Amino acid sequence: MKTIVISNRKGGSAKTTTAVNIASGLAQHGSVLLLDFDTQGHASIGVGCEPNENLGVHSIFLGRTLSETFMPTVHKNLTLSPALTFFDVYEFSDLRGVLKNRFKKESIADFFDYCVIDTPPTFDGLLKNSLEVADCVLIPFIPHYLGVVAVGQMLRALLQSAKTSAREIADVCILPVMYNPHIIEHKESVAKVKTSFGEAKLLSPIGVDIKLAKQFSLGLPIILDKKRSKGLKDYSQCINELLIRLES
Numbered sequence: 001m002k003t004i005v006i007s008n009r010k011g012g013s014a015k016t017t018t019a020v021n022i023a024s025g026l027a028q029h030g031s032v033l034l035l036d037f038d039t040q041g042h043a044s045i046g047v048g049c050e051p052n053e054n055l056g057v058h059s060i061f062l063g064r065t066l067s068e069t070f071m072p073t074v075h076k077n078l079t080l081s082p083a084l085t086f087f088d089v090y091e092f093s094d095l096r097g098v099l100k101n102r103f104k105k106e107s108i109a110d111f112f113d114y115c116v117i118d119t120p121p122t123f124d125g126l127l128k129n130s131l132e133v134a135d136c137v138l139i140p141f142i143p144h145y146l147g148v149v150a151v152g153q154m155l156r157a158l159l160q161s162a163k164t165s166a167r168e169i170a171d172v173c174i175l176p177v178m179y180n181p182h183i184i185e186h187k188e189s190v191a192k193v194k195t196s197f198g199e200a201k202l203l204s205p206i207g208v209d210i211k212l213a214k215q216f217s218l219g220l221p222i223i224l225d226k227k228r229s230k231g232l233k234d235y236s237q238c239i240n241e242l243l244i245r246l247e248s
């Protein structure tokens, strides 16, 4: 099983939009587990479900198993562990290793080809648990000055996490989102990411498409929508590039 963590501490940088489309796109290639680690529960909504007030992925921090939280979604190959709406990570002092331990105890890797984790825009126990199981960390960013700063901060957080948990640093993919090639700031920001962090980490950009915002009201990720759209084309390209990275 390959685990892809979608992460950026900067809010509103299309983490959830990317998570639901990548998870649904990968479901066309194998079995996928989507973990909605953000208590906002937007990834759950994005795949046709609801966040839950009683049982969800965060219940693993309260002694429950991961597999008892599983539920079906809009795609037969895509299983969701929804967000537990009112879970407060700050009530716990040390959550380290809980997800990693659940993966191992429940042999999760035997049941899924891919696991995609949507994370909250914070550097907390939830993000740290996700990074502990990551094979690949995908960082979506809006190509603005602060967007580039946030990518650098995320990379440093990754290094720190790898050091603390004494594991190898995960593969990193950086994804420009809401990109408009006619905006100079966007082009300059992508060029800055290339020179600062390495061209090899960069995936082809996702443009602006209002259908990517509307998909949440339908509970149908654009990647599964039969209608042709820019969002569908861009995320299809992103998944193809990601698959090549995961296989190498």
Ligand SMILES: Nc1ncnc2c1ncn2[C@@H]1O[C@H](COP(=O)(O)OP(=O)(O)OP(=O)(O)O)[C@@H](O)[C@H]1O
Pocket: 010, 011, 012, 013, 014, 015, 016, 017, 018, 038, 042, 119, 120, 121, 177, 178, 179, 206, 207, 208, 209, 210, 211, 212, 213, 214
């Ligand atoms: N390429 C795009 N074109 C148009 N709208 C987009 C695009 N990508 C994301 N959006 C919209 O931008 C907003 C923020 O996206 P999203 O919720 O995925 O970000 P996020 O990083 O998960 O946010 P948070 O930090 O709150 O978890 C949403 O309303 C989403 O529908």
Ligand SMILES: [Mg+2]
Pocket: 015, 016, 017, 038, 042, 119
């Ligand atoms: Mg989100």
